Amino acid sequence: MSRLELKPNFTQPDAFYAALTAAHRERSEPESERINARLILLLANHIGDQQVLEEALEIASQVVSAPNQSQ
């Protein structure tokens, strides 16, 4: 029973966040989109487990209903 880790799991949270934003600094939007797509695919393969990936997709996809919630 694998589950998506939602408790803190970063070894260095601030350093990760800095690296993520640094990767996008001074990039055009199309370039940033490509970087994100590459990153998602690299990380998805690292996780590998379909169930974990689907749980992550499920939570990530909740953004769709956000505008309704704010009304």
Next chain:
Amino acid sequence: MTTYKNPIYPYRRPAELDVDITPHCPIIIVGAGPSGLAAAIDLALQGIKSIVLDDNNTVSVGSRAICFSKRTLEILDRLGTAQKMLDKGVTWQQGRVFFQDREVYSFNLLPEEGHRIPAFINLQQYYLEEYLVDRAMELSDYIDLRWQNKVSHVDSLPMQSLVYVDTEDGFYQLSCDYLLVADGANSKIRDMLGLECKGQVFQDRFLIADVVMKAEFPTERWFWFDPPFHPNQSVLLHKQPDNVWRIDFQLGWDADPEEEKKEENIRPRVQAMLGEDVEFELEWASVYTFRCRMMDSFIHHRVFFVGDAAHQVSPFGARGANGALQSVDNLAWKLARVLKGEASSSLLETYNTERLHGAKENLLNSTRATDFITPKSRISRLFRDTVLELAEQHPFARTLVNSGRLSQPCHYYVSPLNGADDIGFPDDLCPGSPAKDAPVKRDGKEAWLLNQLGNRFVLMIDGRADSARYQSLVAELSELLTLHIELDLVIIGPSPHFFSQLPRCTLLEDSDGLVSERYGLTGDGGYLLRPDQHVAARWKKFTASNANDALDRALGKHLTADANIKGDCHVTA
């Protein structure tokens, strides 16, 4: 330019035109394409007569299906046409995928040694149909093949079907126990009966161009995403016999099919792809859109839908004709058993359960490939291109590249016909799986295991059993074979000769040890195989009583009560 001349088959005036009664026959098949012809041949080999009605008088015009899988060829080998296909076809195993101006990935189907049939051959559909017609004519005692006999109306009744046929000499009527509908993707009979085939239409157009050229391209499958010679679209190149090359251009939804079909518009596309100095001639071209769709049930009263009429897929993955042949393979033996009174009609409902599973698998794979090849949004296009970009350097991304997941044999893992399975056997031959080939010796001569199986039930046991058991084993087998006249015996040896005193018994020598290896077969072990060569049950320690139970189960004897509950929309006893 043509490399193939379509044979013209003669129309003959049907005798029914001159009688007042409505003749009744066990089976009528509508459509003399790959599915209909294969069904007629399969039934004939199992002793069942059929009438095949076709509104045309020739084989496929244009190459259409060109890619035939190992399992399809194994089925055709059982039907007696595979050797001609192997002799004529182009065998390939290497595929390459290109993105823009570079190769990003190649694959090799790497067939395992010790199989009669290669992973894939390419061959124009008209050759397949011609060979099937030839075979059907050899079986003319069983197959009444009627060209230019057009079915104009069908009445599907609970116990029989009435078929109204138009010919140039007038109209006649037939009735049958079972009607097989193999009239293609736009099945008129399906429409007449008000039945639906539901699914997805893809908003895209493709141009198929068959060109004749003497080219230096290797015998490989080449697939381009967004190539310089056809920007933003995909292209597939595949070799066929007679120096014919299949080129498949994605055109986009806005393309005008009539314009794109014109030779003057096709030529520049092909020339841009092949290079300025390559000479070629255009043999056949067609512009198509495609659908991935299937019926909810392939059975309506006593009408059975097979092939594209029942399930239709996109061409990516070669799952159309290959899926169709597997459906025929599944249905024919069941119809034959029911017509011979060896099984009740509830067995036929398992055509639905087993082949709905197969069709769903094909539809899923075909839809996924199509979504990868023709992305539906800017973001899905971004992911597609990113996968291709990463694939060049990183092996993980190659697993996501989907230019068609090539047809694999279907396993009926969850089937009511599956019987016992003991632990310690290889997973890929569990009940519901198609049998695997292996080299064997029969009467000292080289032969193939699959050629010893099929058309009838076969009990395959290992004759290298503990010698203390021989005497009781022979007695048990003798009783079993007497009880079940539909059962044959294959004994894997070297085994003692006294087995040969048993009726309907074939002694094989596992000359390369591959039967033992592939089947996990050891002394005392056994497999029961269905007439379609799928595994019904297997045991580490075979007993006649186990075999008896498995045989009853594979014939659906436990299903009668279940099937009757399902009501009148399916076949019931």
